[in-house]
């Protein structure tokens with residue numbers, strides 16, 4: 001398979017995962033990293049045997065075909081736009097952008113330049129979520145009529161050394177963690193038609209619990225406690241509770257109710273876990289383990305195949321096919337999430353203006369084909 005030369009802009013927390021996992025995929029040749037903070041770029045480059053470039057040099061580098069944007073959400077749009085303007089394919093961490101208009105502009109720019117653009121999350125390509133997809137598509141629980149999703153905790157300041165951006169517009173639990181849930185729901189159920197929500201913020205500040213700024217407080221300028229309703233184009237209705245104001249709860253991550261049974265999907269923030277099913281006898285049992293490579297634990301007891309979406313995009317470019325973590329999927333997810341925030345602000349239902357096809361499923365064999373030989 002043709003390998004694409006990969007560069008990264010943004011050498012913060014998540015760049016370690018990308019640098020660690022990229023070599024696992026045969027379509028990716030990670031070569032260089034860049035950051036506005038050259039010390040961060042040099043440190044990451046030294047740790048992984050890569051080249052440290054300035055952002056400008058990376059954008060011009062002849063050995064780089066695709067640039068991965070791992071900067072903070074506030075600058076995702078501007079950085080991805082620069083990548084495309086430089087004539088490179090672009091792949092962004094989530095959320096792709098903070099407004100629908102920015103997403104549409106990137107879609108048009110990439111199309112005009114004949115470049116590929118993709119976005120995380122790619123956790124829906126995980127073994128668990130592909131198994132749930134296969135069960136739904138096989139009709140194992142009948143047509144899905146509804147569901148509930150809960151992603152609740154007490155936020156990011158306990159572990160992240162610079163949690164400022166999590167509490168600013170463009171993050172909060174809906175735009176930061178919501179992409180995993182919304183994207184997985186779209187792959188499982190199809191596009192969303194309309195949303196309603198209540199959105200509040202309980203705490204005006206957060207106190208950093210880790211790193212050099214331990215004890216410092218950061219302001220909260222975005223809703224941190226959201227209860228949303230999603231109506232899908234296929235008629236299914238789903239509740240989404242996303243909060244960083246909750247200390248403890250007993251809700252499951254994702255339950256989907258079908259006409260003949262229910263499906264229990266593990267946390268969409270991760271690739272693996274057990275998918276459970278319950279039928280008319282009310283017994284809930286785990287589906288037999290599936291031989292899907294992206295469900296196999298590879299980091300202690302956790303499956304982490306971050307870069308799978310990027311690798312699928314690189315392979316798709318070489319093979320001349322559509323990639324799964326597509327711009328249409330990402331733009332629709334941004335539309336869903338920003339519409340939830342708008343619905344919360346205006347206390348009304350908001351109809352979406354975008355739609356997308358479900359991404360193609362990723363079978364165990366198709367996933368195996370993305371991996372480099374060991």
Ligand SMILES: NC(=O)c1ccc[n+]([C@@H]2O[C@H](COP(=O)([O-])OP(=O)(O)OC[C@H]3O[C@@H](n4cnc5c(N)ncnc54)[C@H](O)[C@@H]3O)[C@@H](O)[C@H]2O)c1
Pocket residue numbers: 009010011012013014015034035036037040055070071072073075079093094095162176
């Ligand atoms: N940390 C995680 O576990 C995690 C997990 C999944 C996704 N993400 C996503 O990844 C992205 C990055 O998160 P992070 O935790 O690594 O953030 P971070 O703050 O640790 O790192 C961001 C890096 O981007 C650099 N940067 C900022 N603006 C830039 C610009 N204009 N040009 C070049 N470099 C710039 C910063 O100097 C910093 O090194 C976010 O969108 C986040 O939502 C993070």
